[in-house]
Amino acid sequence: xxxxxxxxxxxxxxxxxxxxxxxxxxxxxxNYGMHWVRQAPGKGLEWVTFIRYDGSSQHYAYSVKxxxxxxxxxxxxxxxxxxxxxxxxxxxxxxxxxxxDYDLDYWGQGTLVTVSS
Amino acid sequence: QxxxxxxxxxSGSPGQSIAISCTGTTSDVGGYDYVSWYQQxxxxxxxxxxxxVSKRPSGVSNRFSGSKSGYTASLTISGLQADDEADxxxxxxxxxxxxxxxxxxxxxxx
Numbered sequence: 001x002x003x004x005x006x007x008x009x010x011x012x013x014x015x016x017x018x019x020x021x022x023x024x025x026x027x028x029x030x031n032y033g034m035h036w037v038r039q040a041p042g043k044g045l046e047w048v049t050f051i052r053y054d055g056s057s058q059h060y061a062y063s064v065k066x067x068x069x070x071x072x073x074x075x076x077x078x079x080x081x082x083x084x085x086x087x088x089x090x091x092x093x094x095x096x097x098x099x100x101d102y103d104l105d106y107w108g109q110g111t112l113v114t115v116s117s
Numbered sequence: 118q119x120x121x122x123x124x125x126x127x128s129g130s131p132g133q134s135i136a137i138s139c140t141g142t143t144s145d146v147g148g149y150d151y152v153s154w155y156q157q158x159x160x161x162x163x164x165x166x167x168x169x170v171s172k173r174p175s176g177v178s179n180r181f182s183g184s185k186s187g188y189t190a191s192l193t194i195s196g197l198q199a200d201d202e203a204d205x206x207x208x209x210x211x212x213x214x215x216x217x218x219x220x221x222x223x224x225x226x227x
Contacts, residue, residue, distance in 0.1 A: 033214075035216075045163065045208075046120075047218055052214075101151075101169070107163055
């Protein structure tokens with residue numbers, strides 16, 4: 001069965017950096033695009049970024065462009081999100097999500113990132 | 118990349134049908150037949166219940182159905198059950214491998 005396990009969340013000061021990881025199993029990781037989606041406490045879902053199955057292109061929401069970088073290591077079946085210049089408004093649960101054509105079909109349980117001084 | 122517009126809340130009695138709207142623009146809902154819907158119970162990860170406007174993943178109840186007209190997509194839940202009480206989000210492809218979610222709708226079963 002598909003499993004997506006996020007790690008790397010925690011508390012960081014504004015302006016700081018954090019790298020999230022997502023260990024994938026139960027499917028052929030190198031065949032699928034992957035997303036990160038976030039949800040601020042008590043708020044709705046926000047799409048953050050997408051990477052193609054082969055890592056050849058990455059796409060970002062305006063709110064994180066230039067600060068966040070998505071990457072993947074298909075040999076390790078792992079997805080990453082490097083987050084720099086973090087802001088208080090980046091505080092959220094970050095979900096790793098498998099892409100399926102034009103929808104998002106399997107979600108991890110999420111990892112909480114808190115940006116606070 | 119403005120969020121799609123959904124009603125904040127919808128309620129219904131067990132057995133009734135309810136509909137949730139999701140309004141976008143020509144750049145997202147109106148431009149592509151790639152609207153999906155997600156159900157999220159408190160403290161849980163979202164789960165896809167409709168994709169490509171009206172397709173249901175295997176294992177999802179046929180009480181859930183989707184449609185689209187112009188810039189507005191809709192999710193209908195028929196035969197409302199207690200377990201349907203959750204938050205529901207629409208999501209649309211917005212071109213260039215970007216996506217946009219709706220504002221979310223809290224469904225309450227009376």
